[in-house]
Amino acid sequence: MSGGELAIARSVDFPAEKVYFHGNNKLREEIELALSWGVGRIVVDNIEELSQVNEVAREAGITQRIMLRLTPGIDAHTHQHITTGVIDSKFGLSIVTGHAEEAAAKALSASNLDLIGLHVHLGSLIFSVEPYQQAVKIIIQFAAQIGDRYGFDFREFSPGGGFAVTYTRDTPTPDVTYYASAIADSIQSSCRQLGIQQPRLVVEPGRAIVGRAAIAIYRAGAIKDIPGVRKYVSVDGGMADNIRPALYGSRYEALVANRVREAVAEQVTIAGKFCESGDILVKDVQLPNIAAGDLIALPVCGAYCLPLASNYNASLRPAVVLVNDGKARVIRRRESYDDLMHCDFV
Ligand SMILES: Cc1ncc(COP(=O)(O)O)c(C=O)c1O
Structure with a gap:
């Protein structure tokens, strides 16, 4: 293209x-x-x-x-x-x-x-x-x-x-x-x-x-519970690395990667960290109890996620890790703050 x-x-x-x-x-x-x-x-x-x-x-x-x-x-x-x-x-x-x-x-x-x-x-x-x-x-x-x-x-x-x-x-x-x-x-x-x-x-x-070749891994941070309304779990990424939910209303499943064997305990909404109310990755998903620091996995992120990624809010695009036969290798490094200024003349 x-x-x-x-x-x-x-x-x-x-x-x-x-x-x-x-x-x-x-x-x-x-x-x-x-x-x-x-x-x-x-x-x-x-x-x-x-x-x-x-x-x-x-x-x-x-x-x-x-x-x-x-x-x-x-x-x-x-x-x-x-x-x-x-x-x-x-x-x-x-x-x-x-x-x-x-x-x-x-x-x-x-x-x-x-x-x-x-x-x-x-x-x-x-x-x-x-x-x-x-x-x-x-x-x-x-x-x-x-x-x-x-x-x-x-x-x-x-x-x-x-x-x-x-x-x-x-x-x-x-x-x-x-x-x-x-x-x-x-x-x-x-x-x-x-x-x-x-x-x-x-x-x-x-x-x-x-599409199925990649799983996006986020870390849970701030948790905001609005009684009777919704419980938001914010993660360290969002619409800058996956704009599909905001752009097309796309839906995903989510898992708590470090608690996959635990039973479902609550309904939460996984929110991104960017400065838009529409920056919601997964609305109303049933998950085990989540705490800050937990890892949230979104399967099927191999297509139309990183190619559509941006540096919105001067965020850094994530690293990509290839897992093959039990071995992990970084095949794309995480961006650095220097990368953000790379094209600017000051
Ligand atoms: C011309 C053309 N061919 C193929 C594709 C691949 O589409 P999909 O990933 O839905 O199979 C696209 C996607 O935009 C396209 O524009």
């Missing part, structure tokens, strides 16, 4: 040809960086970008493989901040407005672009397969139409990511095979029906891969 992500991928020698570069407003210098590094696909989001990528590719003397990101006009019935396939979205080329067809025609006649496929990302935390099935049908119909009208060779299709993970006990998640077979079956049947060749299928699960 950005030059920064390209730089990180490059720093660990991630194979450039496997990179799909997304973004609704890729900067010229980001496009230049992507092409000079040799990224496999630019997933073009709008018509203006199409011309820019063609221009940069021409200047570099290359032909760039691209996909078009389409908005099929489907509501994935998830939180409005994480639904992206609807017409009223900042992302993608809409099929119903004609922008998608215009972009496809332009891409196919561009001197330095190779339009190899179509992409759609419906949003995140999608618990049912219906939106994917609908999207596949719409995209494949579009591919067939573009094939007839402009000779488009549909070689690759990506239905994006969005596979859900279980954050709380009351929202169990479908198995990944449920999504996989529904998507694959709809591609096969749509292609068969329209008499077109099946494209290569590429998926982009994010959260479903890394």
